[in-house]
Amino acid sequence: MTSTLDNTAxxxxxxxxxxxxxxFPFLEDRYRYSTNVEPAEQLVTTPAGQWGTAVVDIDCEYRAELDQRAVILAADPTRHAVLPHMAPAAWDAMFTLMRELDAAYPEQMQLRSTGPDEWLWRNGILGIEQHFRYGDATTLPDEPLRYITSQVQEDIALLDQRNDQLFVDAGVVTFAADWSFGFDVGMSFLEIHGPVPRVRREGVITRAHEFLKRLQPHQPYRRTNWTLTIDRRLDMSTELYPEWGPDRETIQLVDDAEFGRRVHLRVEVQHLIRLPDSGAVMFLIRTYMLPLEQLATVDPWRRRAAEVLAELPADMAEYKGIIKYRDRAAQWLRDAAPTPPAPTGP
Ligand code: HEM
Structure with a gap:
């Protein structure tokens, strides 16, 4: 039995x-939407550590998040869809991710050729050994996109490119931040971004669309997006709004200690990858959350997040669903400033 002390440690x-x-997503004290893409796999050092060297990221939440995804998929089949013309892209996505895992975690993850189109996949963390033939659905226990999303923390959407447009025609998305994959599947990239304020006027989405249509294989890109979330809740899809929506009201009533524990900065690292065989675009969404009380332990983050939240224009705060408590979050962070040491006497 584990002692309380062990649990705490x-x-x-x-x-x-x-x-x-x-x-941490903020490069300045002010945040606006932009087509903020940069080449992937670049190390970012932060005041607390580092991130960014791999396209797929496994951390201490791996098993817990995969367990949550399995429960969500079992309860709601609309979180997974592969339109019939996307079957080749699903194989391409699975295989690309296996290669990425093998490259990033060679001790635990291996993809080995065992013959023409024959492969052995090993995931040492989950104890999986799977022989498969590329493109042959009878050699896998599950549809390929679903199979690989049971082994990565990322959500995945696959976009088909036709008639000079991109369409979200496949995916497994269990950790959406205030949108519905089941509703969006089959929609175009431009339609999906319809509800986002400002971006039409500022050309952010049309530029992103042009950029994505020109994306080349083996040149992955990434961007970040962010919001605030109450509690460590990954699944904030529109379908579950009745479960998480009321928290946006009730969080205003809690005391400061509870506020700092429950309000999280939620950051998505999104990768954009042209798949080499099918030509589809793979969109990976990896979600990270940090409660304000932990964010505040890194002073440059505390100061900057307070500035961004206080300054964010109301239409953006409204769209992000944080309008009712962002001022308090900014003030909470300001109040969490470390107390200067008391002056020592002469
Ligand atoms: C939301 C930009 C790629 C799906 C947004 C928002 C921005 C944005 C600024 C508003 C976010 C917020 O305030 O929290 C971009 C850019 C992209 C990109 C610049 C590429 C360079 C994609 C792709 C997908 C996608 C490939 C495919 C699924 C969404 C969805 C939302 C969203 C579902 C929420 C829309 C809603 O409110 O219903 N995006 N995005 N984005 N984006 Fe993207």
Whole structure:
């Protein structure tokens, strides 16, 4: 049996790992939408640690998040869809991710050729050994996109390119931040971004669309997006709004200690990858969350997040669903400033 002391120590080391790998998203004291893409696999050093060297990221939440995904998929089949013309792209996505895992985690993950189109996949963390023939659905226990999303923390959407447009025609998305994959599947990239304020006027989405249509294989790109979330809740899809929506009201009533524990900065690291065989675009969404009370332990993050939240224009705060408590979050962070040491006497 694990003692309370062991539990506390384990929690602390997990917290330390999550802070050290947190992709803090704010480059300035002010945040606006932009086509903020940059080449992937570049190391970013932060005041707390580093992130960014791999396209897929495994951390101490691996098993817990995969378990949550399995429960969500079992309860709601609309979180997974592969339109018939996307079957080749699903294989391409699975295979690309196996290669990425093998490259990033060679000790635990291996993809080996065993013959023409024959492969052995080993995931040492989950104890999986799977022989398969590329493109042959009878050699896998599950549809390929679903199979690989049971082994990565990322959500995945696949976009088909036709008639000079991109369409979200496949995916497994269980951790959506206030949108519905089931509703969006089959929609175009431009339609999906219809509800986002400002971006039409500022050309952000049309530029992103042009950029994505020209994306080349083996040149992955990435961007970040962010919001605030109450509690460590990954699944904030529109379908579950009745479960999480009321928290946006009730969080205003809690005391400061509870506020700092429950309000999280939620950051998505999104990768954009042209798949080499099918030509589809793979969109990976990896979600990270850090409670304000932990964010505040890194002083440059505390100061900057307070500035961004206080300054964010109301239409953006409204769209992000944080309008009712962002001022308090900014003030909470300001109040969490470390107390200067008391002056010592002469
Ligand atoms: C939301 C930009 C790629 C799906 C947004 C928002 C921005 C944005 C600025 C608003 C976010 C917020 O305030 O929290 C971009 C850019 C991209 C990109 C610049 C590429 C360079 C994609 C792709 C997908 C996607 C490939 C495919 C699924 C969404 C969805 C939303 C969203 C579903 C929420 C829309 C809603 O409110 O219903 N995006 N995005 N984005 N984006 Fe993208």
């Amino acid at each position: 384990a929690k602390t080391s997990a917290e330390t790992e999550l802070i050290a790998g947190f992709p």
